[in-house]
Amino acid sequence: MGVTQHGRTQRLDLADPTVREWPCTVLEVDPERGIVLDRSAFYPGGGGQPPDHGVLLWQGVQTRVAGTRKGDDLYLIPVEGDPLPPVGAQVTGAVEDARRTLLMRTHSGLHVLCGVVFRDFGALVTGGNMEPGEARMDFNLPQVPADFKARLEELVNTEVAADRSVAVRVLPRTEALAIPDIIRTQANLIPPAEQEIRIVDIVGLDVQADGGTHVGSTAQIGKVRVVKVESKGRANRRVRVRLAD
Ligand SMILES: [Zn+2]
Numbered sequence: 001m002g003v004t005q006h007g008r009t010q011r012l013d014l015a016d017p018t019v020r021e022w023p024c025t026v027l028e029v030d031p032e033r034g035i036v037l038d039r040s041a042f043y044p045g046g047g048g049q050p051p052d053h054g055v056l057l058w059q060g061v062q063t064r065v066a067g068t069r070k071g072d073d074l075y076l077i078p079v080e081g082d083p084l085p086p087v088g089a090q091v092t093g094a095v096e097d098a099r100r101t102l103l104m105r106t107h108s109g110l111h112v113l114c115g116v117v118f119r120d121f122g123a124l125v126t127g128g129n130m131e132p133g134e135a136r137m138d139f140n141l142p143q144v145p146a147d148f149k150a151r152l153e154e155l156v157n158t159e160v161a162a163d164r165s166v167a168v169r170v171l172p173r174t175e176a177l178a179i180p181d182i183i184r185t186q187a188n189l190i191p192p193a194e195q196e197i198r199i200v201d202i203v204g205l206d207v208q209a210d211g212g213t214h215v216g217s218t219a220q221i222g223k224v225r226v227v228k229v230e231s232k233g234r235a236n237r238r239v240r241v242r243l244a245d
């Protein structure tokens with residue numbers, strides 16, 4: 001597999017998260033499983049980031065892509081009833097820009113949140129989820145400090161405004177796991193068979209093993225609102241955030 005290859009599909013989204021349109025070839029069309037491309041920038045979902053939406057364009061025809069299915073290959077799920085391209089067709093793939101860009105900002109915002117909570121409050125992540133523009137993240141934080149919500153919002157936005165660069169690199173497994181605190185979730189979610197690990201580094205703040213899409217620097221996230229802090233169990237705190245614009 002490798003980190004930029006899924007079955008027969010080259011993962012353009014991981015190599016360059018700014019790709020929104022690209023030429024590609026249809027390798028398989030299966031009414032049950034979906035469509036396989038040789039090259040795809042559709043983020044297939046994972047790590048809390050939902051799959052992309054978009055289209056395939058071919059000979060004046062449009063196939064809408066509603067999601068993806070991860071198996072031995074990366075299957076794109078067409079909208080039911082849409083025409084399907086034939087195997088071998090040269091098509092243009094296009095990812096819905098507004099949704100993906102918002103997801104990249106939201107996802108990157110969660111990294112900043114997670115980095116700040118670990119650095120300043122010493123808490124690990126126990127879970128999380130995101131939708132375009134809003135997200136929640138759970139932390140193991142038995143004691144909630146005074147003014148936690150307001151302080152957290154201020155600390156997060158200070159790091160956003162610092163415009164820290166977001167660097168992505170791929171390291172051999174042993175080298176990656178030697179980085180202190182690289183696994184920020186309480187459970188180590190990296191499959192044992194994975195020989196290469198993708199690292200996302202918000203330089204000076206947060207380094208994590210991660211397979212998602214992110215902005216190039218933190219100012220692109222925009223202002224983050226901490227909407228709510230809830231208690232979910234004795235030590236579990238759920239932080240809800242929303243991007244301001
Ligand atoms: Zn990430």
